[in-house]
Amino acid sequence: MNIRLRINGKWITFTVKPDEFLLDTLRNNQIISVKKGCDGSTCGSCTILLNNQPVLACSLLSVRADESTILTVEGHAEEVEKIAVAFGKEGADQCGFCNPGMALMIIALKQSHKNPTDDEIKHYMVGNLCRCSGYQAQFKAIKRYLEERL
Amino acid sequence: MKVVNQKIPSIDGKGIMQGKRAFTDDYSEPGSLIVKVLRSPHAFAKITDIDVTQAEALDGVKLVLTHKNVPRKAFTRAGQGYPEPSPHDKFVLDEYVRYVGDEVACVAAIDEETALKACALIDVTYAVLDPVLDFETAYEHHTVIHPETDIHEMFPIGFEPQKNQAASYHMEVGDTEKVLHDSDVVIKHSFYTQAQAHAMMEPHTVNARIDIHGRLVLYAATQTPFHVRRIISQALDVPIQKIRVIKPRVGGGFGGKQGLHGEMLVSLVTLRTGMPAKMVFTRQEVFESSYTRHPMRIDMAIGAQKNGRINAIDCHILSDTGAYGEHALTVFMVAGSKVLPLYNKVDAVRFHGQVVYTNKVSAGAYRGYGAIQGNFALESMIDMLAKKLNLDPIQLREQNMILEGESSPIFEIMGEGTEGTAMNMETCKLPECISRGKTLINWDAIYPYKEIGNDKIKSVGMAIAMQGSGIPYIDMGAATIKLNDAGFYNLTIGATDIGQGSDTILAQIAAETLMTTIDKVIVYSSDTDLTPFDVGAYASSTTYVTGNAVYKCALAMIERMYAAAAKALKVHVDTIDFDGETFTSTDKSHISLVDLSNRITYSEDQEQLTTTSSYYGIKSPPPFMAGFVEIDVDKETGEVDIVHYVSVVDCGVTINPLMARGQVEGAIVQGLGMAMFEEVKYSSKGKMISNDFLSYKIPTCLDVQKMTTEFIDSYEKSGPFGAKSVGEIGIDTPPAALANAISNALNIRINTLPITKEKIIMTLFEKNKKGDHHDEKQ
Amino acid sequence: MQITEYYKAATVEDAYQRLNLDSSNAILGGALWLKQTSKPIQTAIDLSALKLNVIKQESAYFEIGSMVTLSQLYDADSLHQMTDNLLKESLASIMGVAFRNMATVGGSVIGRFAFSDLITPLLVLQAELVFYHQGQMRLTAFLDQKKPPKDILISVRIPTIKGRAFFKKVSNTVLDFSILNLAIFKHESVLIGVGARPGIGTLAQAMMDYLNHADKIDETVINEAVEIGLQTIQLSHNQRAQKAYRKQVLKTYLKRGLIEVMNCEH
Numbered sequence A: 001m002n003i004r005l006r007i008n009g010k011w012i013t014f015t016v017k018p019d020e021f022l023l024d025t026l027r028n029n030q031i032i033s034v035k036k037g038c039d040g041s042t043c044g045s046c047t048i049l050l051n052n053q054p055v056l057a058c059s060l061l062s063v064r065a066d067e068s069t070i071l072t073v074e075g076h077a078e079e080v081e082k083i084a085v086a087f088g089k090e091g092a093d094q095c096g097f098c099n100p101g102m103a104l105m106i107i108a109l110k111q112s113h114k115n116p117t118d119d120e121i122k123h124y125m126v127g128n129l130c131r132c133s134g135y136q137a138q139f140k141a142i143k144r145y146l147e148e149r150l
Numbered sequence B: 001m002k003v004v005n006q007k008i009p010s011i012d013g014k015g016i017m018q019g020k021r022a023f024t025d026d027y028s029e030p031g032s033l034i035v036k037v038l039r040s041p042h043a044f045a046k047i048t049d050i051d052v053t054q055a056e057a058l059d060g061v062k063l064v065l066t067h068k069n070v071p072r073k074a075f076t077r078a079g080q081g082y083p084e085p086s087p088h089d090k091f092v093l094d095e096y097v098r099y100v101g102d103e104v105a106c107v108a109a110i111d112e113e114t115a116l117k118a119c120a121l122i123d124v125t126y127a128v129l130d131p132v133l134d135f136e137t138a139y140e141h142h143t144v145i146h147p148e149t150d151i152h153e154m155f156p157i158g159f160e161p162q163k164n165q166a167a168s169y170h171m172e173v174g175d176t177e178k179v180l181h182d183s184d185v186v187i188k189h190s191f192y193t194q195a196q197a198h199a200m201m202e203p204h205t206v207n208a209r210i211d212i213h214g215r216l217v218l219y220a221a222t223q224t225p226f227h228v229r230r231i232i233s234q235a236l237d238v239p240i241q242k243i244r245v246i247k248p249r250v251g252g253g254f255g256g257k258q259g260l261h262g263e264m265l266v267s268l269v270t271l272r273t274g275m276p277a278k279m280v281f282t283r284q285e286v287f288e289s290s291y292t293r294h295p296m297r298i299d300m301a302i303g304a305q306k307n308g309r310i311n312a313i314d315c316h317i318l319s320d321t322g323a324y325g326e327h328a329l330t331v332f333m334v335a336g337s338k339v340l341p342l343y344n345k346v347d348a349v350r351f352h353g354q355v356v357y358t359n360k361v362s363a364g365a366y367r368g369y370g371a372i373q374g375n376f377a378l379e380s381m382i383d384m385l386a387k388k389l390n391l392d393p394i395q396l397r398e399q400n401m402i403l404e405g406e407s408s409p410i411f412e413i414m415g416e417g418t419e420g421t422a423m424n425m426e427t428c429k430l431p432e433c434i435s436r437g438k439t440l441i442n443w444d445a446i447y448p449y450k451e452i453g454n455d456k457i458k459s460v461g462m463a464i465a466m467q468g469s470g471i472p473y474i475d476m477g478a479a480t481i482k483l484n485d486a487g488f489y490n491l492t493i494g495a496t497d498i499g500q501g502s503d504t505i506l507a508q509i510a511a512e513t514l515m516t517t518i519d520k521v522i523v524y525s526s527d528t529d530l531t532p533f534d535v536g537a538y539a540s541s542t543t544y545v546t547g548n549a550v551y552k553c554a555l556a557m558i559e560r561m562y563a564a565a566a567k568a569l570k571v572h573v574d575t576i577d578f579d580g581e582t583f584t585s586t587d588k589s590h591i592s593l594v595d596l597s598n599r600i601t602y603s604e605d606q607e608q609l610t611t612t613s614s615y616y617g618i619k620s621p622p623p624f625m626a627g628f629v630e631i632d633v634d635k636e637t638g639e640v641d642i643v644h645y646v647s648v649v650d651c652g653v654t655i656n657p658l659m660a661r662g663q664v665e666g667a668i669v670q671g672l673g674m675a676m677f678e679e680v681k682y683s684s685k686g687k688m689i690s691n692d693f694l695s696y697k698i699p700t701c702l703d704v705q706k707m708t709t710e711f712i713d714s715y716e717k718s719g720p721f722g723a724k725s726v727g728e729i730g731i732d733t734p735p736a737a738l739a740n741a742i743s744n745a746l747n748i749r750i751n752t753l754p755i756t757k758e759k760i761i762m763t764l765f766e767k768n769k770k771g772d773h774h775d776e777k778q
Numbered sequence C: 001m002q003i004t005e006y007y008k009a010a011t012v013e014d015a016y017q018r019l020n021l022d023s024s025n026a027i028l029g030g031a032l033w034l035k036q037t038s039k040p041i042q043t044a045i046d047l048s049a050l051k052l053n054v055i056k057q058e059s060a061y062f063e064i065g066s067m068v069t070l071s072q073l074y075d076a077d078s079l080h081q082m083t084d085n086l087l088k089e090s091l092a093s094i095m096g097v098a099f100r101n102m103a104t105v106g107g108s109v110i111g112r113f114a115f116s117d118l119i120t121p122l123l124v125l126q127a128e129l130v131f132y133h134q135g136q137m138r139l140t141a142f143l144d145q146k147k148p149p150k151d152i153l154i155s156v157r158i159p160t161i162k163g164r165a166f167f168k169k170v171s172n173t174v175l176d177f178s179i180l181n182l183a184i185f186k187h188e189s190v191l192i193g194v195g196a197r198p199g200i201g202t203l204a205q206a207m208m209d210y211l212n213h214a215d216k217i218d219e220t221v222i223n224e225a226v227e228i229g230l231q232t233i234q235l236s237h238n239q240r241a242q243k244a245y246r247k248q249v250l251k252t253y254l255k256r257g258l259i260e261v262m263n264c265e266h
Helices: A022-028 A073-090 A099-112 A118-125 A136-146 B013-017 B053-057 B112-121 B176-182 B225-236 B263-273 B283-288 B328-337 B371-389 B393-400 B409-413 B430-441 B502-513 B542-569 B593-603 B657-677 B734-746 B757-769 C012-019 C070-074 C077-082 C086-092 C105-110 C119-124 C139-144 C205-213 C219-232 C243-261
Strands: A002-007 A010-015 A047-050 A053-056 A069-071 B033-039 B045-051 B061-065 B103-109 B123-128 B165-173 B185-193 B205-210 B216-220 B243-246 B277-280 B296-304 B310-322 B348-357 B449-453 B456-466 B476-483 B489-493 B521-524 B576-578 B582-585 B590-592 B610-616 B624-634 B640-650 B707-711 C003-008 C026-028 C041-046 C055-057 C061-065 C128-131 C135-138 C153-159 C164-171 C178-186 C190-195
Touching (some): A047 A099, A053 A099, A073 A099, A073 A136, A073 B013, A099 A118, A099 A136, A099 B013, B033 B283, B045 B103, B053 B061, B061 B263, B165 B409, B176 B296, B176 B348, B185 B371, B205 B263, B216 B225, B216 B263, B225 B243, B296 B328, B310 B371, B328 B348, B328 B371, B328 B409, B348 B409, B371 B393, B430 B456, B430 B624, B430 B640, B430 B707, B476 B502, B476 B542, B489 B542, B502 B521, B502 B542, B542 B576, B542 B590, B542 B593, B542 B610, B590 B593, B624 B734, B640 B657, B657 B707, B657 B734, B734 B757, B757 C243, C012 C026, C012 C041, C026 C105, C061 C105, C070 C086, C070 C105, C086 C119, C086 C164, C086 C178, C105 C119, C119 C139, C119 C178, C119 C190, C135 C139, C164 C243, C190 C205, C205 C219, C219 C243
Parallel strands (some): B033 B277, B216 B243, B310 B348, B489 B521, B640 B707, C003 C041, C026 C041
Antiparallel strands (some): A002 A010, A047 A069, B033 B103, B045 B123, B061 B103, B185 B296, B205 B216, B205 B277, B456 B624, B476 B489, B476 B610, B576 B582, B582 B590, C061 C153, C128 C153, C164 C178, C178 C190
């Protein structure tokens, strides 16, 4: 089947199978910023923004995304750059495999919460697993980004 | 210092977050053959017949490998010093399958669907054998897991496969039995530590192609690219010069990638077909078919005087290496060698035991590497002894623990698989770590516990720990620095950044030494063709070992630049001073680094300045830490809130305080995962049932409320700019600190990890049933 | 996991016809656990064009379309006001935000997942299910059926009853499936639901009957009610916990929850 996606501002047509998931469609077409961590709805590494909402690309059937707008980190370059700076300043980067997904969650958090409390930040980010950092530095970096101390 | 000990952001963090091509699978060639493995459904079986005709006939299938058409030469997947202290007990593919998930056959096809279909078409007949699933009955079990005769040890490690023994060891200082016997009190307890999964976010990944010269080129998510090259060459009989291993950014390892996983089969596919091929482990394969931490039973006895003097420690360990013996002896030995010296004033100490095979997933290297297991036992025992003697557990530690300037005979006796290296503790700030930690956790106000209402109790617990900094006389790291025109440098290193930030901190060491800024040092790691040798990322070695190599290399470069400047200025080299930018002679003549580098590149006295240095440790200065946990525990449900974890660490000078903190905090949370939540579980038939993130739970950002991490002033003379290691030390204290906090809160002792809510309640029930109402805290 | 054909239904009738065309046809919910299913699907029927993703407030009930996501439900403030945040609290403990943006109310109910943290609170809110063909049905009745009907779930109705609520999920890590979950809703009478026993969510009927017929509610009555609950609510063991631990957790939180919602002095 053919589907059309507006990925980072550009309409692209893909031929997909009925049981193909968007994560594979994207990675097989060299959109490699989206990471495959668990491929089972549990880790958050494949998070993308679908019509501005964070979703898990590993569990979204590609056909269901037809005619949707998709943003990956490349489509949010300016904000991602700021988040990256905040992560750098707090020492929140380790292996980075979960970071593109986490960056998109942080952007969605900023869009949906005006002044999130610490608790709201943690509850918003809880689906994004990280095995390296212990989460503390990331949490500080998220606060730094939201408070624009860059 | 301008660059070292500064909070420099990771040099590659931004690019990775921006989703730039960074990880192994990002470099796979479009159109690569997809390699899939048919895995054993049985815990132990012999393949009596395997028919691949249908699979081979399937359209799109390019190659099917079974034990019948692959080289048979025993090797170990463990990426460690050569000759390895691990038995060579693994084959590319074998007629025996030794755990559920073991490799039966391998298919390479044009796409994943075809490869999976072909796997399903392979007709295997198994003679199912009686598996060994309980490691306590494995030794001399009627089932022999490795009956084959063409396997061997590289040097004596106690390898007796006919008894299911992968390794064994015994050492003793003094007469332990006698000293125990003569002590005022003796306590003896057994502890069980579980298999823990590494659960790095990036699955094991590898891809291969043949280059223009007919050489095999691998991109691999590995911690040890040079070991991978050597092992593939040996096992597949390919000349080593025909293999190139490139390690791009690795998405976490923790020891799980200190070994070969898909590398062997993908290499063979590409060598046989000539086509690019790739393999990305599914998450299920990461759990079921890579490594876990070695589960252990630790039997410990401590003898002490009534005044708290510890006279003797006796430690016997039974370790479970699973189906193959990777790191069997060395992890086991570290459970003694990086634990027992903590209390060095004893008259006698014994460490002995064995490592056995079982029909479970192979155990391998895992951050902590035995020390976390041993530490759980010893640091639980210290609190138990304190209770028995009615002494303060912190004072008891302070009375007996190792101090600066002191040593332990264990350092000389126990190395990793071989003899060790004697050393004194040039730096050991344990007293400062403990005292600062006590303040930060508010120990005196809480210890041992406080009722806080609603059936909740607040308590604190603590533990101390030590680790090492590389393996003396074995681990070698090297660095090459090249001066370019316009005066910037390339730093190439074989050290492997797997997320811990080694590329950044090694660039900091180079920049500090060269008196320049970090943007002038371009780092490349690691590539067996282009970068000098390094053993890889393990044994907490990179900062100390490779860092020293980088430091030496930068000094050598400065010397070369001085010589070139002397030539350019036509003065004697001794008259020159260099400030990182300009060479100035005492006669006031001067030349900038930019001009000098341009001169020797383009115009006069042309030469390429390149220096290479290497380093191996002649000792392994341990980092130390004190870990403190504050918990709120619900005495009706056993629910535990980790309210605060305080880590005070002596790792020498932190090359990058931000990244050092990240190493400690990440390790603490991973250690808390082991202490509280994580457990690799098997069915009664040996099938792993905790094989995804739904059934195997790693901590989330909500599971630890607050962490405080501090570094004590410390300067290790033998380390680069005073540094020791920091990669593993953080993981050791959480299990014992938590067990001690639970004991302080509820007066129960849990010796089996993980300490779940359920275990807490069940232990409380058990205690109440026994009518054991006397309060040991009196 | 295998899907031979994807079909986007144009009307509910269309979806219903398709579903009943072949026994291996299935409706797509949020599809989050689709990969974990082994049974091949002939036609996967997508309801996303049917405008079932709406929450409507009628005078007698809230009508939650079956394609409403868990995030949409999380944001339904007037519903949460009425239910003392019962649903909101239970939803907050289900996986992460990205997951809840995809998971649907219909999928969560139809899946009849034993670990469900949503079904338990829906039970105590006396939710009714509206099917296209079979019409309205109590959630309890639906859960009692051996096999779910081959029908299209249109919506979940929650009667407009204001009350006080208590929700508790006990799990290993925060993100883990429940070892046990408990929901209590008190208006004129009190409803108590227990899930992940590990069996699917159920109402604690005997306990509710006892409490709802009691003359007054004090600690003695609550203790007696908890005792009845422990004797009548079926618990068992699985990978996540033993029966004895579940019992202890149930006992503790039944009591704590009742004291909280009954406004009873401890």
